[in-house]
Amino acid sequence: MEQPTIPASVPSLTVVVLTRDEEIHIARALASLDGLASRIVVVDSGSYDKTREIAAATGANVFERPWVNYADQFQWALDHTGINTEWTMRLDADEWLGKDLVASLRQALANSDGGVSAISLDRQHHFMGRWIRHGGRYPLRLLRLWRTGMGRIEQRWMDEHIVVDRGRIRHVPGTFVDQNENDLSFFTTKHDAYATREALDALIAKHALFDLPEDGALESTGQARQTRTIKNGWYNRLPTGLGPLLYFLYRYILQLGFLDGRPGLIYHVLQGFWYRFLVDAKRVELEQTIDGAETAAEKVDRLSKATGHDLAAFAASQTQLPR
Numbered sequence: 001m002e003q004p005t006i007p008a009s010v011p012s013l014t015v016v017v018l019t020r021d022e023e024i025h026i027a028r029a030l031a032s033l034d035g036l037a038s039r040i041v042v043v044d045s046g047s048y049d050k051t052r053e054i055a056a057a058t059g060a061n062v063f064e065r066p067w068v069n070y071a072d073q074f075q076w077a078l079d080h081t082g083i084n085t086e087w088t089m090r091l092d093a094d095e096w097l098g099k100d101l102v103a104s105l106r107q108a109l110a111n112s113d114g115g116v117s118a119i120s121l122d123r124q125h126h127f128m129g130r131w132i133r134h135g136g137r138y139p140l141r142l143l144r145l146w147r148t149g150m151g152r153i154e155q156r157w158m159d160e161h162i163v164v165d166r167g168r169i170r171h172v173p174g175t176f177v178d179q180n181e182n183d184l185s186f187f188t189t190k191h192d193a194y195a196t197r198e199a200l201d202a203l204i205a206k207h208a209l210f211d212l213p214e215d216g217a218l219e220s221t222g223q224a225r226q227t228r229t230i231k232n233g234w235y236n237r238l239p240t241g242l243g244p245l246l247y248f249l250y251r252y253i254l255q256l257g258f259l260d261g262r263p264g265l266i267y268h269v270l271q272g273f274w275y276r277f278l279v280d281a282k283r284v285e286l287e288q289t290i291d292g293a294e295t296a297a298e299k300v301d302r303l304s305k306a307t308g309h310d311l312a313a314f315a316a317s318q319t320q321l322p323r
Contacts, residue, residue, distance in 0.1 A: 117167025
């Protein structure tokens with residue numbers, strides 16, 4: 001497919017998209033990059049549908065690689081797909097950019113001085129046909145573009161963010177949407193997997209199972225850092241179930257989540273209470289799994305068998321060795 005002309009004044013940009021069975025989303029995501037991306041890299045982890053064919057037909061460079069987790073796959077894409085453009089961008093397959101944002105990003109890339117190392121965007125979340133504007137869900141400020149070579153992804157099992165080593169982070173407003181078209185069964189299945197990974201992250205940190213690298217300059221406004229500080233500082237220490245209940249009430253009442261209507265009620269209950277409670281429950285379950293294990297290596301082995309995630313292999317690939 002012929003790509004729209006990008007003015008020579010706009011620095012080159014590679015967009016990285018990770019996929020598996022995303023045929024209902026991938027064409028929309030890649031089409032939204034018209035006039036912005038010099039190159040699109042799609043790393044697929046074994047799709048059974050036509051994701052790879054659709055991506056290739058748009059002119060994207062498609063790679064295939066087995067899945068370990070998001071962080072491992074994305075860092076592999078940064079390191080092994082030959083990215084040599086001036087800028088790099090992260091986009092999920094179920095996300096898309098509005099034409100207004102594309103125009104704003106072209107301008108921002110063209111006139112950002114050398115001290116700007118990254119760009120953040122405000123993401124909208126759409127659920128059951130409605131933009132979820134309340135309950136703390138907008139704006140969600142995310143670092144999504146960075147000068148090639150200055151950014152990396154945190155090596156975590158869940159809630160991984162792009163971090164940059166130096167420089168300023170510039171914010172660019174515009175339409176940036178997370179809009180998954182799958183049904184509620186997909187939503188709950190996906191969040192069940194998320195809950196397992198988040199519980200793993202919590203136990204890895206609690207029991208100091210690996211030597212984790214220090215984070216760089218996380219996010220643009222500190223929004224992600226603040227959320228993580230709250231989780232690690234007091235939320236994860238609350239009695240089982242209390243944190244999810246308090247969080248839901250805060251989000252649905254004090255942050256006006258009730259204004260999002262019936263789709264918002266369903267979303268905030270599932271994502272703001274049910275999901276958080278499931279993480280708590282899985283933490284309890286996994287604590288029982290490693291009860292009695294005397295060494296970090298034994299705990300890692302038990303957690304790997306219980307969850308199906310090869311923690312030791314992932315740690316070794318990141319040069320994080322069990323203590």
